[in-house]
Amino acid sequence: MYRFISELKNIYGKAPEQKPESKPTPLTVSLDENTERLKKRFNGSADLTVHKMELRGIRFGIITIEGMVNKEILALGVIKPVSEETYEGTPKDAFEKIKSKILYTAEQVEVLTLEDVDKFIMSGFAVIAIDGCAKMLALGIQGFSFRSVSEPDSDVVQRGSKEGFVEPLRINMSLIRRRMKTPRLKFETMTVGSDSRTDICLCYLTDTVSPEILGKLKKRLDSINLKTVMASGYIAPYLEQKGDFSFFSGVGISERPDTVCGKISEGRIAILVDGTPSALIVPFLFVEYFQTLDDYSNRAYFATLTRWLKYIAFFIAIMLPGVYVAVGSFHPELFPSQLLGKIAGSIAATPMPLGVETIVIHFVYEIMREAGLRMPQPLGHAVSIVGALVIGETAVNAGLIGAPTLMVVALTAICSYVIPSLYAPTAILRFLFIIAGAFLGIWGVILLFCMVLVNICGKKSFDVPYTAPVSPFSMTAMRDVFVRAGWKQLSKSTSTVQTMPGTDLQGCESDE
Amino acid sequence: MNNRGMITAGQLFVLLFISRVIVTVTYSPQLSSGDDMWSHLISALISFPLTLLMLVPVLLLRRQNASMSVLEFSEDVFKRFSVIIILFYAIYFLLVCGYGIALYNKFISLGVNGETPVFAISAAVAVASCYGAFKGIEAMARASGIILVGLFATVLLMLCGLLPSTDTENYRSVLSVSGESVYSGTVLMLSRMSCIPALAVLYPIVKGNISRGSVLWSSFVFMTIMLFIILVTGSLGDYLKYSIFPVYQAAKTVNIGFLQRLDALFIGLWTAGLFCRLSLFMYLFALCVGKIFGKKASRIAIVLGSAAVIIFGAVTTDMGFRSFIFSKDVWLWLTITAAVIIPLVLLIIYKIKSVIKGDDREGVKAHEMQ
Numbered sequence: 001m002y003r004f005i006s007e008l009k010n011i012y013g014k015a016p017e018q019k020p021e022s023k024p025t026p027l028t029v030s031l032d033e034n035t036e037r038l039k040k041r042f043n044g045s046a047d048l049t050v051h052k053m054e055l056r057g058i059r060f061g062i063i064t065i066e067g068m069v070n071k072e073i074l075a076l077g078v079i080k081p082v083s084e085e086t087y088e089g090t091p092k093d094a095f096e097k098i099k100s101k102i103l104y105t106a107e108q109v110e111v112l113t114l115e116d117v118d119k120f121i122m123s124g125f126a127v128i129a130i131d132g133c134a135k136m137l138a139l140g141i142q143g144f145s146f147r148s149v150s151e152p153d154s155d156v157v158q159r160g161s162k163e164g165f166v167e168p169l170r171i172n173m174s175l176i177r178r179r180m181k182t183p184r185l186k187f188e189t190m191t192v193g194s195d196s197r198t199d200i201c202l203c204y205l206t207d208t209v210s211p212e213i214l215g216k217l218k219k220r221l222d223s224i225n226l227k228t229v230m231a232s233g234y235i236a237p238y239l240e241q242k243g244d245f246s247f248f249s250g251v252g253i254s255e256r257p258d259t260v261c262g263k264i265s266e267g268r269i270a271i272l273v274d275g276t277p278s279a280l281i282v283p284f285l286f287v288e289y290f291q292t293l294d295d296y297s298n299r300a301y302f303a304t305l306t307r308w309l310k311y312i313a314f315f316i317a318i319m320l321p322g323v324y325v326a327v328g329s330f331h332p333e334l335f336p337s338q339l340l341g342k343i344a345g346s347i348a349a350t351p352m353p354l355g356v357e358t359i360v361i362h363f364v365y366e367i368m369r370e371a372g373l374r375m376p377q378p379l380g381h382a383v384s385i386v387g388a389l390v391i392g393e394t395a396v397n398a399g400l401i402g403a404p405t406l407m408v409v410a411l412t413a414i415c416s417y418v419i420p421s422l423y424a425p426t427a428i429l430r431f432l433f434i435i436a437g438a439f440l441g442i443w444g445v446i447l448l449f450c451m452v453l454v455n456i457c458g459k460k461s462f463d464v465p466y467t468a469p470v471s472p473f474s475m476t477a478m479r480d481v482f483v484r485a486g487w488k489q490l491s492k493s494t495s496t497v498q499t500m501p502g503t504d505l506q507g508c509e510s511d512e
Numbered sequence: 513m514n515n516r517g518m519i520t521a522g523q524l525f526v527l528l529f530i531s532r533v534i535v536t537v538t539y540s541p542q543l544s545s546g547d548d549m550w551s552h553l554i555s556a557l558i559s560f561p562l563t564l565l566m567l568v569p570v571l572l573l574r575r576q577n578a579s580m581s582v583l584e585f586s587e588d589v590f591k592r593f594s595v596i597i598i599l600f601y602a603i604y605f606l607l608v609c610g611y612g613i614a615l616y617n618k619f620i621s622l623g624v625n626g627e628t629p630v631f632a633i634s635a636a637v638a639v640a641s642c643y644g645a646f647k648g649i650e651a652m653a654r655a656s657g658i659i660l661v662g663l664f665a666t667v668l669l670m671l672c673g674l675l676p677s678t679d680t681e682n683y684r685s686v687l688s689v690s691g692e693s694v695y696s697g698t699v700l701m702l703s704r705m706s707c708i709p710a711l712a713v714l715y716p717i718v719k720g721n722i723s724r725g726s727v728l729w730s731s732f733v734f735m736t737i738m739l740f741i742i743l744v745t746g747s748l749g750d751y752l753k754y755s756i757f758p759v760y761q762a763a764k765t766v767n768i769g770f771l772q773r774l775d776a777l778f779i780g781l782w783t784a785g786l787f788c789r790l791s792l793f794m795y796l797f798a799l800c801v802g803k804i805f806g807k808k809a810s811r812i813a814i815v816l817g818s819a820a821v822i823i824f825g826a827v828t829t830d831m832g833f834r835s836f837i838f839s840k841d842v843w844l845w846l847t848i849t850a851a852v853i854i855p856l857v858l859l860i861i862y863k864i865k866s867v868i869k870g871d872d873r874e875g876v877k878a879h880e881m882q
Binding site: 458 | 520628632643647651652772776784788
């Protein structure tokens, strides 16, 4: 337990006080000294490879990190041409010859400091060092293995591209660039995490993005004091407005480059994190949870229908069990007369109070869901059978739980998957609504609903009201909120996120 | 509590509309000395222009300086003694919350006969409103915009449900109603105009046309009141006299096709509306306390104010409609003082002071020229 806590502290704890940027260590002319210092910096790490050779009196060294470079290119494209050449003159002349006449890799960078050598070799570069020359040459021959571009698991669309983001940052950048062939699209890279030094990249359209939002985003990214950033989820909390607690996030996530491009074109900023197959999007509004790429591929009337289905499913997912418990426990007279007998009979036949019963079934369902996510694929069927037959049917037959309650839970569970990105807040709110309904009846449910409403209405994402354009209301924006107007209508005017009603951009100085 | 944010006039009046209309749906003949609800149709017609008149001092005060609320005007005019006026407003806003919770308790205990303990519900309402006040006026204003849609939908459903059951025989000539009853109804309606003092405190943070908004707001408020009176009288008839909460009773009787038992909607509507009302007035209370004791104190004031409202609700649960809590005369004077007398006095003194200042300046100028 103690280890787990210290592990957590290690991950989320504040990074040690940043020392003022120490002076970079310049390279020396001695190959041995440079490589020794490098090995010392890496504490003799096993994956640091230094390959030394001597050709016609000149000593060379090729420094790489195991598994980060393409060995074939290294052998045939670097070592072979370098070793086959003849060298005359000083080591500096040899360095210039290798740089300008022998090697033709796309990325060649002259390195002058030991810190830069660190940075390049850890990014998959091979670094050539020559004894007698106080600089090195970094060659971009990255060759680490990564997953190929494939369809995302969660952001599935019926009609549209099947490409999703992958882990390497550069490939994700290219996926966006391929869809936005404009010089106005800018990629800006930064590094976060004092130990992991994870590369992140901001993507935006230079003439569409709000400078205030961009400035504020950079300020918030600068404030990240984590030691390690292993996924985009680590930095998302830092992008939320300070003191704006909510179950709903002001930072959007997408695994699809086409979705991200659509958002960028509306003035939003995408943040790609190296090692994460998804992009963060800011500012993000509540209504965006209900918009999917399929809405824009399908016919307008059908897209409008599906959008309304999503709204209704969301309300069912969070409120139905709460309302059911409230009405069943305190106001049974509100059930239609035909239904009243059956529900009342079911409630009377089960041993637990309705509220407890509903919570227990939901709890069991959440356990099964969590187990289904983590367990090996073939065992999934077994869990389904155990859940459906053993727990579900047997418990109803044994009279432990009521069939109407089980139906309510099942309907709620299905509805909560209509918008997968809303699952986390939905699951929590559902429990809260059940508790409110069990203790205070319909009043509790309504009051909790009002509190949630005020909570999301008070939230802002980079100074843009989270509930815009519903409240504050914008009639023109409604063509893509409650209905999905046809493309001819949508293309009449393009609006950006910073023009949403109620937006009060303060500038990055007054962030918090 | 969040910092003062800018809201639009539309948002403010939506918030005030909900705050006012929610009190309308809690109409009880017991509150107006057992009068007939039908008589109050004339009362509504009289109260409408009177409400517009009550708005005038606040609007004139705003015209003097739109960035100063009634609290800042009192600071400017009375200096240190302004504390008395600010304290009066703070207590007034807290009492409005207390009135709301007391009425709600009455409704739960007498109207609904539910199994949930009254104290628990009123405590929950106060706690939720405390949270609303903490989130600030911007959050409340935006939330009220969404709640208004629900309110409209509920009213529309009630309209559809009640219209077929209205009987023209239940209406008698409005001219045959007694003057005393009309007077009583007018007093009741004017005494519930606590939104005008709220406007006097809030207008500096509002952008938009407040004068036009005020007129539209009062028009819609009285149109809704009259609509309720016509609908409920038409559908309940003589039964109205024996009903403690006629609008709720009327909602209960709806039975047309799938439109049945709209009382659940009514409960939801009232709870949501009361939440808006209490959050708003708790926020105003905190604003007044913050003016006296500083910004930090306003956060504590919300918590203490909510606690006071819960206690107030618990104490007054068993008090009858004749008690001082529901006394329309007491409320009328309190409201007129907060909405008319204080702003009018401030306006006059401020005007006089600025005239004297102007004379002084002219005198100085003349002296300099000589």
